[in-house]
Amino acid sequence: MIEAHELTKRYGDKTAVDGLGFVVRPGTVTGFLGPNGAGKSTTMRMIVGLDAPTSGSVTVNGKRYAQHSAPLQEVGALLEAKSIHPGRSAYHHINALALSHGIPRRRVEEVIELTGLQSVARKRAGAFSLGMGQRLGIAAALLGDPATVMLDEPVNGLDPEGVLWIRNLLTGLAAEGRTVFVSSHLMSEMALVADHLIVVGRGRLLADTTVKDLVRAAGGDTVRVATADPARLREVLAGPGVEITGEAGTEELQVVGMTARAIGYKAAEHGIPLFELSDRTVSLEQAFMDLTRDAVEYHGTIGIDTTGKAA
Numbered sequence: 108m109i110e111a112h113e114l115t116k117r118y119g120d121k122t123a124v125d126g127l128g129f130v131v132r133p134g135t136v137t138g139f140l141g142p143n144g145a146g147k148s149t150t151m152r153m154i155v156g157l158d159a160p161t162s163g164s165v166t167v168n169g170k171r172y173a174q175h176s177a178p179l180q181e182v183g184a185l186l187e188a189k190s191i192h193p194g195r196s197a198y199h200h201i202n203a204l205a206l207s208h209g210i211p212r213r214r215v216e217e218v219i220e221l222t223g224l225q226s227v228a229r230k231r232a233g234a235f236s237l238g239m240g241q242r243l244g245i246a247a248a249l250l251g252d253p254a255t256v257m258l259d260e261p262v263n264g265l266d267p268e269g270v271l272w273i274r275n276l277l278t279g280l281a282a283e284g285r286t287v288f289v290s291s292h293l294m295s296e297m298a299l300v301a302d303h304l305i306v307v308g309r310g311r312l313l314a315d316t317t318v319k320d321l322v323r324a325a326g327g328d329t330v331r332v333a334t335a336d337p338a339r340l341r342e343v344l345a346g347p348g349v350e351i352t353g354e355a356g357t358e359e360l361q362v363v364g365m366t367a368r369a370i371g372y373k374a375a376e377h378g379i380p381l382f383e384l385s386d387r388t389v390s391l392e393q394a395f396m397d398l399t400r401d402a403v404e405y406h407g408t409i410g411i412d413t414t415g416k417a418a
């Protein structure tokens with residue numbers, strides 16, 4: 108479990124993290140999302156004590172990282188900046204970490220196998236591809252068999268097989284009851300792997316929600332329906348929890364609170380012909396862009412609207 112309370116980090120007059128409060132719970136994968144420069148890496152560095160908060164606090168399993176007597180066994184982290192000696196082999200690197208943290212040698216073999224590095228374990232880490240480097244970082248993170256696993260952009264540089272491997276690894280770690288906190292810019296990947304999301308923008312909390320609720324809030328459960336008699340259709344669909352909108356003079360209505368199937372049945376029951384009946388699907392990417400539009404620090408020169416088209 109990770110708990111942040113009023114967590115703030117300033118670098119000079121730049122506030123990278125601004126009063127963040129959230130809880131990352133065990134047994135699920137929690138995605139950490141935000142535009143570039145939103146403060147994700149800074150937050151993750153503070154979680155593992157690589158940066159000190161200017162104010163506020165963050166704890167892992169109830170204690171600050173530095174207060175744990177065996178921190179590697181509490182939280183395993185893969186952060187962006189890697190500090191692997193390029194001349195060392197993967198095996199040597201993991202083994203040195205294990206030796207300095209009192210972790211048995213058999214665990215070294217285990218994590219090398221778990222991360223699929225057996226065939227390259229004796230090669231120089233400096234010659235590793237980006238994907239192999241990521242696997243090595245993950246092997247180091249899992250070495251202490253930690254209850255909390257935190258990975259910053261783990262799919263970065265991985266090929267499709269590697270992406271699938273990470274997906275299964277993360278869901279597997281969560282199924283074992285671990286706390287899994289993972290940042291990524293790949294929304295489609297997050298939609299597949301994360302149950303819960305913490306979204307930040309300009310260092311502040313924008314959302315602490317489930318993937319489902321975020322998509323729903325962006326209009327993901329709206330059904331579009333077209334008919335020659337929208338006024339009558341409105342009447343027959345009206346009911347508790349049903350919200351119907353539509354511009355005057357058009358044949359189209361947007362319905363929230365009823366499935367397309369239920370609308371179809373209701374219209375048929377009342378003999379109202381429909382021309383169109385479709386779920387409006389909103390991707391996590393669109394929902395994310397809606398949510399963070401005002402918090403994006405670095406805009407490109409071509410605007411992107413939420414349908415993904417250049418504006």
Ligand SMILES: Nc1ncnc2c1ncn2[C@@H]1O[C@H](COP(=O)(O)OP(=O)(O)OP(=O)(O)O)[C@@H](O)[C@H]1O
Nearest residue numbers: 118121122123141142143144145146147148149150
């Ligand atoms: N050591 C530092 N000194 C000064 N400013 C910093 C430092 N580290 C981060 N920042 C600034 O703090 C802000 C948050 O940066 P951070 O790297 O935490 O964001 P991020 O969400 O991880 O971004 P990205 O998605 O691009 O990795 C940025 O504006 C960044 O320039």
